[in-house]
Amino acid sequence: MSQDLAGFAEATCGSKPIAVTRVAGGDISGASLIEFADGSKVVGKTGPVVAVEARMLEAMGESAAPSPKVIGFDERHLVIEYLPSDGMLAGNAWVSLAGALDALHSMQGDAFGWQENYALRHVTVENQFTENWPQFWGERRLLCHVPHIAADLGRRIEELAKGLPDLLPAVPKPALVHGDLWGGNVLVSGERISGLIDPCACYGDREVDVASLTVFDAPTPAFFDALELERGWRNRLPIYRLWMWLLHVRLFGESYRPAVERELAALSF
Secondary structure (H helix, E strand, O other): HHHHHHHOOOOHOOOOOEEEOOOOOOOOOOOOOEEEEOOOEEEEEEOOHHHHHHHHHHOOOOOOOOOEEEEOOOEEEEEEOOOOOOOOOOOOHHHHHHHHHHHHOOOOOEEEEEOOOEEEEEEEEEEOOOOOOOHHHHHHHHHHHHOOOOHHHHHHHHHHHHHHHHHOOOOOOOEEEOOOHHHEEEEEEOOOOEEEOOOOOEEEEOOOHHHHHHOOOOHHHHHHHOOOOOOOOHHHHHHHHHHHHHHHHHHHOOOHHHHHHHHHOOOOO
């Protein structure tokens, strides 16, 4: 049992935990199930950016999208609501997810970005606001990786970034996006979405969330139809997927380089 997390949970919830068990899964952001004698449960996390995550979850909680309520946090600890996860992201759950995303994306900002930076392990996620979306995506999600990857790959990313004004909308509605949306960050109960977890949120093009769901998952046609996406959305997905693949190169190594090259080739860069 993590005494540090258990102590924070006791102070936050007013009851001493009887068990703190690490939840399986999650290569970057781990969590623990915290159980109490009365049978109640919460989820706890520790780390250097949990306070940022808490504020992202609070913003998501202002929408009608399902997400865990923040029970308490400080600069090193986070305790959130336990949500059921007894289903699979398949069939009707995909349509439920489209509805959840519509609710999340209805929350809108005045510019593109987030009020503070985030981090995934050693990789800083830069979020300084811009009023131009291609600028934000190019600078904060693509060019930021160039100093940390192979030079030849970096040059291709730089060429793509120059062309983004012709490939992405200049000022789409700045929707609140989850930012790291894949199957592991979607909780399903039955055939409905019970929660969106582990955000890397910002205000941006809602297609970012659509693209990230196509990195490791296979959304159904009904999912895409339910979202009623803007014309040309399929052509933009490789641009948004690139950020996910570049993150994987930096976090997990060169085995993910072919995925970066595949997306660049699809975009003719």
